[in-house]
Amino acid sequence: MSDLYIYNAETRIKERFEPIITNEIKLYVCGITVYDFCHIGHARTMIAFDLIVRFLRSQGWKVKYVRNITDIDDKIIHKAQDNRESIGELTDRFIHAMHEDFQALGCLSPDVEPKATDSIQDIQYIIQTLLQKKYAYQTVNGDIYFSVENYPKYGRLSRRKLTDMQAGASQRVKIETEKHHPFDFVLWKASKSNEPFWPSPWGNGRPGWHIECSAMSMCHLGNHFDIHGGGGDLLFPHHENEIAQSEAMTGGKHVNYWVHTGFINVNGEKMSKSSGNFLTIRDALKSYHPEVIRLLMISSHYRNPIDFSDHILKDTQKVLSRFYQAIYRAQPFVMSKNNLSLAQLNSNPLVKKFNQAMNDDFNTPEALAVCFDLLKQLNVALKDENKKQVIESYQLLLWIGNILNIFNQDPEKILKQSNTEESSHLSEQDIHQAILVRNEARKNKQYALADEIRQKLLKKDILLEDTQTQTTWRLNQ
Structure with missing residues (x-):
């Protein structure tokens, strides 16, 4: 197990x-x-952590992966009221849709997936402790707030000082005149008419957003655990507040490493509903194969922003096709996909390079560079019909692809889908018929006709590649 380095958002260093x-x-x-429905910003974060979990487990780490579901919230309540349905009906429907989307993108299910509404007892225990320790207070109307002034370390994650901060940073917390400080955040909301509630020592009500994650994480991972992750937009105030309430409650450190993903830009602008460039995962999947989206997400380091556009997705689709074309051409040479031993894998310089990149704060662009090296190696071996090198490059590529969860589909099916979409409306049947005619011409030594057929296909961006055993085709990219 090699040394692993992680960029810690709290210390701002690797x-x-x-x-x-x-x-x-x-x-x-x-x-x-x-x-x-989940949007592509969610996809970015979930694919990033899915890849992190897959890699860590491939290196021998025993990983317990917990990912929560927030199923009680102002937005949920308002949406259910607008739809004239129960909150349970609304959340069940979108939980099911979320699972469909993440499964389509090749994301592993977490080991535990707690829901906020199943954690009310744990939430109330934390709030009761914070009240006893004077880190929280109750207002006249029954709401309970965390006192940021009573927690001297508040702001250490985001590097903000209370004296420099302005009210209104959190859209989730309604500013009340009874709050002691503008950045005090709600732990428990007193019951209102036509809203769900749970009984508590302080009266009927429901939890605030920030307290939910403290309760669910500590319940399933303990008061002190290794890594806490999420989208970059959660660093402040959500994770800042989570640190404050958790450490005030326990008196000890909450998390050792804070990891955040970068933002998604759509056509060069930050994605938002107000900008009109909001894109759901299922809308993106209507136009592009899940592996195209996954490859695009992996192509950028998880901490960097990603630009999401049709142009970039089409380029990514072409890249994916290049890999699958080589894999498809290599299959006749390979009897088994798992011939390489663990010792052979560990001693291979490209595998070492891949592991080194991933152990360096999960540097997927460098890891993908190894895949491109293997692709080049595989294409040369195919051209030279070097069976031993074909098998080795092929299996190494699939081994890495298994960790990244790409290159795992039937290559013929993938190529049919992408090629027919981009081959100037020339049908797959037409292409194969042309190949049959050309092969017959070559067999009869009608080389001029065979060359003419090749050139006609090339004008439609169809490139033929001959080996001793077969003729394959791909887009000329």
């Missing part, structure tokens, strides 16, 4: 990872507030 328990990693990722 740190050597030291687990709390040897060879074990406890990971919590902030999940989805289920009031609508």
